[in-house]
Amino acid sequence: MNFATLTGHGNIRASVLGYANREPTEAELNEMAKLLTESLGAGAIGLSTGLIYPPGAYSRTEELVRLAEAGRKASGNFIYATHMRSEGDNLIEALGEAVTIGRAAGRLQVSHMKTAGRQNWGKISEAIETIENARASGLRASADRYPYTAASTDLDTILPAWAYEGGAQAELTRLKDPATIKKIAGEIKKEPLYWESVYVASTPESSDKWMEGKNLDGIARSLGKPPLEALFQILVRGQVRVQAIFHSMNEDNLRQLYRLPWVMVGSDSSARSLAGPSAQGKPHPRAFGTFPRFLKRYTIEEGLMGMEEAIRKMTSLPAATFGLSERGLIKEGFAADIVVFDPARVTDTATFEEPFQKALGVEHLLVNGVAAISGGTLTGRRAGRVLRKGR
Numbered sequence: 133m134n135f136a137t138l139t140g141h142g143n144i145r146a147s148v149l150g151y152a153n154r155e156p157t158e159a160e161l162n163e164m165a166k167l168l169t170e171s172l173g174a175g176a177i178g179l180s181t182g183l184i185y186p187p188g189a190y191s192r193t194e195e196l197v198r199l200a201e202a203g204r205k206a207s208g209n210f211i212y213a214t215h216m217r218s219e220g221d222n223l224i225e226a227l228g229e230a231v232t233i234g235r236a237a238g239r240l241q242v243s244h245m246k247t248a249g250r251q252n253w254g255k256i257s258e259a260i261e262t263i264e265n266a267r268a269s270g271l272r273a274s275a276d277r278y279p280y281t282a283a284s285t286d287l288d289t290i291l292p293a294w295a296y297e298g299g300a301q302a303e304l305t306r307l308k309d310p311a312t313i314k315k316i317a318g319e320i321k322k323e324p325l326y327w328e329s330v331y332v333a334s335t336p337e338s339s340d341k342w343m344e345g346k347n348l349d350g351i352a353r354s355l356g357k358p359p360l361e362a363l364f365q366i367l368v369r370g371q372v373r374v375q376a377i378f379h380s381m382n383e384d385n386l387r388q389l390y391r392l393p394w395v396m397v398g399s400d401s402s403a404r405s406l407a408g409p410s411a412q413g414k415p416h417p418r419a420f421g422t423f424p425r426f427l428k429r430y431t432i433e434e435g436l437m438g439m440e441e442a443i444r445k446m447t448s449l450p451a452a453t454f455g456l457s458e459r460g461l462i463k464e465g466f467a468a469d470i471v472v473f474d475p476a477r478v479t480d481t482a483t484f485e486e487p488f489q490k491a492l493g494v495e496h497l498l499v500n501g502v503a504a505i506s507g508g509t510l511t512g513r514r515a516g517r518v519l520r521k522g523r
Contacts, residue, residue: 133403133499133516134459134467134469134499134500134516134517134518134519135516135517135518135519136177136454136456136518136519136520136522137175137176137177137518138176138177138178138179138180138211138213139167139168139171139172139176139178139179139180140180140181140182141179141180141181141182141188141191141196141199142181142182142185142186142187142188144164144167144168144171144199145164145187145188145190145191146187147164147167148160148163148164148167149187150187150298150299151186151187151190151296151297151298151299151302152187152190152297152298153187153190153293153294153297154190155192155195156195161195161198161199164195164199165198165199165202168199168202168203168206169202169203169206172203172206172207172210173206174520175518175519175520175521177207177209177210177211177454177455177519177521177522178203178207178210178211178212178213178237178239178241178454179199179200179203179210179211179212179213179237180212180213180214180215180243181196181212181213181214181215182215183214183215183216183217183226184215184216184217184218184219184289184293185215185286185289185296186293186296186297186299189217189293189296190293190297193229193232193233196212196233197232197233197236200212200233200234200236200237201236201237203237204236204237204238207521209455209521209522210237210238210239211237211238211239211240211241211453211454211455212230212233212234212236212237212239212240212241213240213241213242213243214230214233214240214241214242214243215243215244216229216230216242216243217229219244219245219246219247219248219283220247220248220249220251220252220380221249221251221252223247223248223252223255223259224255224258224259224262227242227259227262227263228262230242231262231263231266231271231273234266234271234273235266235271238272239271239272239273239453240266240271240272240273240274241273241274241275241276241453241454242263242273242274242275242276243275243276243398243400244276244277244278244283244398244400245259245275245276245277245389245395246277246283246381246385247259247381247382247385248283248378248380248381249380250380250382253381253382253385256382256385256388256389260388260389260392263275263394267394272453273394274394274395274396274449274453275389275392275394275395275396276395276396276397276398276400276450277386277389277390277395277396277397277398278397278398278399278400278401278418278422279386279390279397279418279422279425279426279429279430280381280416280417280418280425281379281380281381281382281383281386282377282378282379282380282381282416282484283377283378283380283381283416284333284375284376284377284378284400284401284415284416284418285375285376285378286372286374286375286376287330287332287363287366287367287370287374287375287376288303288367288372288374290320290322290330290363291303291316291320292316292319292320295307295312295316300371300372300373303372304368304371304372307364307367307368307372308368313364316364317360320360322359327347327348327349327352327359328347328348328349328350329347329378329379329380330347330348330376330377330378330379331345331346331347331348331376331377331378331379331414331484332344332345332346332347332348332351332366332374332375332376332414333345333375333376333377333413333414333415333416334374334375334412334413334414334415335366335369335370335373335374335375335413336370336371336373336374337369337370337371339369340366340369340370343366344413344414345414345484345485348362348363348366351366375413375415377414377416377484387430387434387436390426390430390436390437390445391436391437393441394449395445396445396446396449396450396453397422397423397426397445397446397450398422398450399418399419399422399423400418401415401416401418401419401422402415402419403419404419404420404487404488406488406490411488414484414485414487415487416484416487417480417482417483417484417487417489418482419482419487420480420481420482420487420488420489420490420491421480421481421482421489421491422480423446423491424473424478424479424480424491424492424493424494425479425480425491426442426445426446427442427473427475427478428478428479428480430442432475432478439475447460447461448460448461454522455521455522456519456522456523457522457523458523459519467500467501468498468500468501469498469499469500470496470497470498471494471496471497472494472495472496472497473493473494473495474493474495475493476493477492477493478491478492478493478494479491479492479493494508495507495508499514499515499516500515500516500517501515502515
């Protein structure tokens with residue numbers, strides 16, 4: 133693969149403040165800006181944030197604006213990409229914050245834009261309007277989305293942010309303390325049906341492997357415990373390194389987003405293999421199915437857009453957005469990154485029950501002009517490169 137990287141705000145913050153839940157001092161903020169500048173000088177193309185995760189959850193808007201300004205000053209090709217502070221109940225407020233930081237950065241990418249939770253599905257029009265108003269005012273704003281209505285992330289994101297402070301060991305200590313557990317439980321307000329929509333994707337605890345692919349409601353019943361008590365047990369036994377899948381989104385909202393010219397396709401997935409250490413658990417099928425699924429279901433079958441527009445959303449739009457020069461188009465002088473697929477056969481086969489399944493219909497793949505797939509078979513030739521500063 134070709135690989136371009138953003139600098140993670142969480143990494144920068146943890147390097148300077150650890151997992152402390154406080155504002156940085158001026159000296160600490162300057163050190164964070166210095167680390168970002170050094171990363172950009174080494175070839176990173178922007179700054180990313182994960183504002184529901186520690187330590188990003190402890191940052192304030194002002195801190196992120198300062199870093200965005202520093203990044204823009206250091207790099208003329210700078211972009212701010214964000215997993216926002218909320219994708220559900222406080223979605224509109226989080227989008228407003230993202231736009232504010234994006235203006236300081238010069239460019240904004242909203243990662244995996246969504247309306248999470250049934251109670252928030254009706255916010256889609258206001259969310260789109262927020263971005264389109266920012267674009268109309270001159271901000272280069274865009275978003276990406278995977279073609280599924282389920283998200284995947286750490287199971288402990290269900291907990292309040294203060295429970296993470298100090299890192300994994302401090303979190304584990306809290307989850308073993310009855311008084312703290314009672315406090316956490318009092319802050320988790322979920323409808324009973326919610327627990328049916330959360331599935332354990334993977335856990336490092338070998339005796340809990342039976343839970344993978346099952347929802348928390350069913351797991352709790354098997355354990356003879358209430359869902360919250362089961363949640364705490366799973367996290368403690370898995371040393372809080374438990375992945376989950378959250379079925380929380382709306383199909384019509386997904387289609388509405390894909391019709392927008394500034395929304396591209398992205399998997400939001402870690403790289404997975406069909407064998408080896410990463411072929412574990414029941415991860416989200418988006419790792420194998422994202423792009424063929426988008427082509428088959430939303431382009432060929434449903435006709436949300438023409439094939440040319442669909443391909444633009446996977447090639448030239450992301451290349452231009454992230455400043456990947458001389459890529460994303462089949463054009464003389466450009467890098468020959470070319471996928472040849474059969475529209476009659478292209479489809480995803482990965483499912484939530486069986487996620488480690490190859491997509492079909494990809495006949496040939498050139499990476500920097502070298503055949504990585506020929507006749508539907510991997511060639512073993514690896515011509516991918518790190519794209520420093522997008523080149």
